[in-house]
Amino acid sequence: MQINWFTVIAQLFNFILLVWLMKRFLYAPILAAIDEREKKIKAQLNDAKDQKAEAKKEQDEFSAKNADFDQHKKALMDAAIAETQTERQKLLDAARTDAETLRTKQARALEEMQASLQTDIAKKTQQAVFSITQKALVDLASVSLESQSVAVFIERLRHLKADEKQAFVDAFQADKKPVQIKSAFALSASQQTDVKAALTKLLGASADGAFTTDPALISGISLMANGYKLAWSVADYLTSLEKSISVPKSVAPKKESDTKKHAVN
Amino acid sequence: MHLSPDDVIFWQYGFITINLTLVTTWGLMVVMVVGSGLITRKLKTGLHISRWQCALEIIVTGINTQIEEVGLRQPQKYIGFIGTLFLFIAIANMCIVFPGYEPPTGSLSTTTALALGVFLAVPFFGVERGGVLTYLKSYLQPTFIMLPFNIISDITRTLALAVRLFGNIMSGGMIVGILLSISPLIFPVIMNVLGLLTGLVQAYIFSILATVYIAAVVSKPDKQT
Known part of the structure; x- marks a missing residue:
């Protein structure tokens, strides 16, 4: 230790x-x-x-x-x-x-x-209507109808408007040639006398007329003095009717309903 | 029967004596140093390391942690002293499992030497930390009246360290010797196992007390500032 x-x-x-x-x-x-x-x-x-x-x-x-x-x-x-x-x-x-x-x-x-069709139809209808009317009127035309026509013509001469009357008188006065009177049928002596009497009343005492026939008038009578014409005939009516119902292309109907309506007419 | 390995003398020339204590100590030193050298020769720094390296790392980091827990902030600075103290005492005590081995710690000369080492290490680290004056002033704390008591405390604790270790180890060896003569079969083995435990505990106590003494000196300047 x-x-x-x-x-x-x-x-x-x-x-x-x-x-x-x-x-x-x-x-x-x-x-x-x-x-x-x-x-x-x-x-x-x-x-x-x-x-x-x-x-x-x-x-x-x-x-x-x-x-x-x-x-x-x-x-x-x-x-x-x-x-x-x-x-x-x-x-x-x-x-x-x-x-x-x-x-x-x-x-x-x-x-x-449609318009052309319409026009065609209208034209054809028109032509047909005119031809039928003309044919019917030609068929109907006669001396008695002519006498009625002369009577209507004399009546119209009497009731001529003052300016128309004056124009015809002036034309006659300038020429002094006899008035050309055309009718579809030859007028009877009494009818000629009536017409002359009416002319005389219209133009004065010196009035003279030369009567001729023209079947194209269909039924009616016309006065021609120095190129101025006073007339009443069925042919004139037909012409004016044709003018009034002829359908211009530009005024062709647009609506279908209108077209139909015209077609019916 | 001899009480201390000091008594087994191999060679003597006047004052110089080569006894069993010194020879065993040298042997242990060689084993420790060579073992460490062999293991640390092929140290790996990667994630995969050898088992021996892992064991050594566990021991070293364990000692480091213990030192840190006692209160020393830079454990790597003190691990050389404290770690060697612990490892030497622990290995010296553990080798009693070998027959015929006499632990050098069973010699009062060795324990005195170790206690003297602590006695010298305390002022060494204290002076290193805060200078001579600061260290000497610590003896006057809390008042100058405490100076003799502080000096006595230093001497007695060194003495206590030496005697405690020597007593425990020597007594362990003695008990084994006595028991061998009484009942040679079972009891000595049990006592030897108990001796292993005692040896480890003593190593821990010795080194942790040394750490506490050093920490007491080293930590003082910190507390004052």
Whole structure:
């Protein structure tokens, strides 16, 4: 149980030596290795953090790009739809215009056709009516009708308007030639006398007349003095009727109902 | 039967004595240094390391953590002293599992030497930390009346360190020896196992007390500022 002081000193020295050796061979390398590993782990963690941040950034960028792409796509789609609509509308309008033009043309053609048809019908009807009327009147014309015509003519001479009467008198006075009296049939002596009497009353005592016949008058009588004519005949009536009912092309009926109505008439 | 390995003398020349304590200590030193050198020769800094390296790292970081928990802020500065203290005592005590082994810590000379090491280390670290004056002033704390008591405290605690370790280890060896003579079969084994535990606990107590003493000196300037 004694303390060996040499051993104490030797052990103290041994211990100090051991401390130095252990520091050199154990603690320093181990701590350095641990530090190194910690640094590596820290660096790796930092790398991971950076990569994560980078990935996040890229993800954000990608998301933004995606959103942009979607937006762009939508814009393009909208534009395409709008363009299509416009084009469709344009085509529709063009088609409508074409159809309208065609329809107008057809309508016009139809109208023209109808008008020409109407005109033809009217002309033919008119011609038929005139020919029938003329034929009937020619058939009906006779001496007795002629006497009635003369009577009507004398009556008209009596009731001539003042200006007409004056014009005829002036024409006769300028020439002084006998008045040309035309009738469809030869007038009887009494009729000639009546006519002369009426002329005399109209023109004065010097009146003289030359009687001729003209079947073209159909039934009637006319006075001709120095180119001025006073007449009453069925042929005149027919001419004026023909003039009054002749249908000009420009006044062709437009509506179908009108066309029908004219066709019936 | 000898009480201390100091008594087994191999060679003596006057004051100089080569005894079993010194020889065992050298042997332990060689084993520790060579072992450490072999393991740390191929240290890896990657994530995959060898088992030995892992074991050493656990021991070193464990000691580091213990020092830090006691209150020393830079454990790597003190681990050389405190860690070696712990490892040496622990290995010396654990080797009792080998037959015929005499732990050097069972010698009062060795424990005195270790206690003297602590006795010298405390002012060394104290002076290194805050200078000579600051360290000497710590003996006058809290008042100058405490100066003799502080000095006595330093001496007695060194003595206590030496005797505590020596007593525990020597008594363990003695008990095994006595029990061997009484019942040579089962009890010595149990006592040996208990001796292993005692040895580890003593190593821990010795080193943690040394740490506390050092921390008491080193932490003072921090508290004052």
